Amino acid sequence: MSERVLLVTGASSGIGAALVRREAKPGVGLVIHARHSADALEGVADEARRAGARVETVLGDLVESDTTDALVAKTQQAFGRLDALVANAGFPLLKSFEEGTDADIEYAFKGNLFSFFRLTRGLRPLLKTTGNGRVIALGSYTAHVFRTDMPLFPMSAASKGALETAVRSLAIEFAAENTTVNCVVPGHINKDAGTRDGVSEERINQFRHLIPLGRLGEPDEVAALIQFLISRDASYISGQIMHVNGAMI
Secondary structure, three states: OOOEEEEEOOOOOHHHHHHHHHHOOOOEEEEEEEOOOHHHHHHHHHHHHHOOOEEEEEEOOOOOHHHHHHHHHHHHHHOOOOOEEEEOOOOOOOOOOOOOOHHHHHHHHHHHHHHHHHHHHHHHHHHHHHOOOEEEEEOOHHHOOOOOOOOOOHHHHHHHHHHHHHHHHHHHHOHHHOOEEEEEEEOOEOOOOOOOOOOOHHHHHHHHHHOOOOOOEOHHHHHHHHHHHOOHHHOOOOOOEEEEOOOOO
16 A cells, blocks of 8 residues: 555656656655656656556546546546645647637646646545645746746746636635645746757747846756645645746746
């Protein structure tokens, strides 16, 4: 029987994979997810298993309710409990206002907000049984940094802003069950080689000087904060929006 169970979406690379590596050890159960990177997800799962964790994987697009349903069912069937949900999977729509379509806006909200509601609704009973549940959503700097000298992605910004509002509301909703709900907001974070959906290195170089620490963050630097927030030490932190962005404002 696993002493601690975590569900991490978007775990095939980047922040999600870094968190899995940090948490993997004997006595830990992991349900990890990716949209389409089956080989990469299995690679992360194998690493975690070698570290002693018990691992289950789910592949699918979180825009589809079948995927969120599968994650809930897998967690219930494999472990029967859940200590922490980390909704890390990102849906960055790097399009301008003029480029975006109604379908793009719908996709952003389904991926970032609707899937979060479906997961928290479906997993709430499992989080409740632990008596010390943790929920983490991953936000985006695009909902906070609005400058004429940096690119603007209004669809991502709007959907991530809505996600933060949901976090604040659910923190109150879940408080009676001793489940905390927080949002971690990364700035510009290095992507693993071969992954997609990020801002190009060329574009980042155009505004790298606007990051006071003068560099991009590393996935493990964000994972470190998440690991703290899902620990027992963070039992009185809830409803918070925390940034990891090198002092970029």
